[in-house]
Amino acid sequence: LLNPGLNCNDTAFIRVNVFPGVTADFEVEFDTCISDPVIFTDLSVSEAGPDALVAWNWDFGDGNTSDEQNPAHLYQVAGNLNVALEVRDLNNCTGRVEKVIEYFPVPKVVVVAPSEVDACQPATILFDNLSFPIDETYDIRWDFGDGTFGTEISPLHTYEDVGVYTVSLEITSPLGCFTDTVFQDLVTVRPSPTAGFTFTPSTVSNIDPTVTFTDQSQNAVRWEWDFSGLGASTLPNPVFTFPDTGLMQVTQVVFHASGCTDTARALIDVTPEVRYFLPNAFTPNGDGRNDLFFGNGVLKGATDFVLTIWNRYGEKLFETTDPEIGWNGRKNNTGRLAPPGVYVVVVRYRGPRGDRVELRGFVTLIR
Incomplete structure (x- = not known):
């Protein structure tokens, strides 16, 4: 009712339904x-x-x-x-x-899924407990059959010895409900070999890159070797020559008659060795024998090479950055002839792994 008693008024009717609860x-x-x-x-x-x-x-x-x-x-x-x-x-x-x-009931059926049932010694096995419903409030007791026990829902267990193992599991709920199951001969652990080897020489370089490997494994009937991807062998005591320098990983895989394997690895540093020697005399007389002075050896991998020759007055008579170019006894190989005598030789270079090397010596010029 709007504005009752007045000339301007109106009335509205609304139906409200109240339903049963x-x-x-x-x-x-x-x-x-x-x-x-x-x-x-x-x-x-x-x-x-x-x-x-x-x-x-x-x-x-x-x-x-x-x-x-x-x-x-x-x-x-x-x-x-x-x-x-x-x-x-x-x-x-x-x-x-x-x-x-x-x-809080116990599982109607106890279900366990081992990660392995036929494994090699030592065997680390996850016993995945798929039974339900269980949680951390339940009392869990595992008997792994090797004299050891566990209380986790899904334990990880390692068998150290060869054998066939029966595993049992007991589950008790927080309300005292109980169930158990025995898994007869659930896990078989087979014997494994033991890998191992030695090698000589103990220091390996590009000068002497051949290595002899001596097998130290036990209970092996077959061998597989990998020489850092550069070669392979099935001999028990192989010999291998490394074609390059660097850190090499040698892997030995040995096989037992049971089919189980073991692996041994060793890192061998094949070092890039520089061997450079300076003679102590030369005879630049034009007879074609020993007319040039330069060093000899192995310079593979060396950089920043510089050879200089000085007289006793501190005058530099010769310099080269090419180890294949020798001194002919003249200043800068084109000037006047140097007199017979003793001269100072200085060689500097950077080794293959960045180390700086300096060699000093004397050379006698004979005419």
Whole structure:
């Protein structure tokens, strides 16, 4: 009613529908000790009538849901689970209820998946426990069959000795429910060889790159060698010549009659060695014999080479950056003849790995 008693007034009529209420409820049935499906029975009612409920929305508290009226759900987790039910009737009215279920049964079937069942000594095996529902609140006891035990849900265990092992597992829930399983002859551990070798010489270079390898393995029937990808051998005591310098990884793989293997590795530094020697005399008389003075040796990998020759007055008579070019006894190889006598020789270069080297010596010029 708007502006009652006045000439300008109006009246509006509004119909308000008040629908009957909805009350959500349910009951639960399950075995306390055995992990079977949990049966949920809807007890919800709508005052609109016995068939007025049209929709059910279950949240089982483990990330799973259902829209059935009376679902059965198999839990894969244990715990105090908060279950919620929301119902809706034909008037679109809803009701909601939540209940906590104390769910701590033991697995109906104990399932274990070892990472290996036929392994080589020593055998490190993951026992993946696929049983459900279990968590850290359960009492777990493993017997690995070798005199050792474990309490983790999915333990990692190492068998040191050869043999066939029976594994057992006991599970006790927080409510005291118990189950156990024996896995007869579950794991077989086969014997393994032991790899090992020595080599000579202990210092290897491009001057002497041939290495002799001596097998030190045990219980091996076959050998495979890899020389840093540069060569291979199946001999027990191979000899190999490295074609280049650098850090080389030598790998020996040995095989037992059981098929098990073992691997040994060694790093060998093949050093780029420079050997450069200076003679102490030469005779630049034009007879074609010993007419030039220069050094001899191996300079592979050397850089920044400089050879200089000086007289006793400190005068530089010759310089070259090419180790193949020698001094002919003249100043700068074109000037006046140097008199017979003793001259100072200085050689500088940088080694293949960047180290600076300086050699000093004397050369006697004989005519």
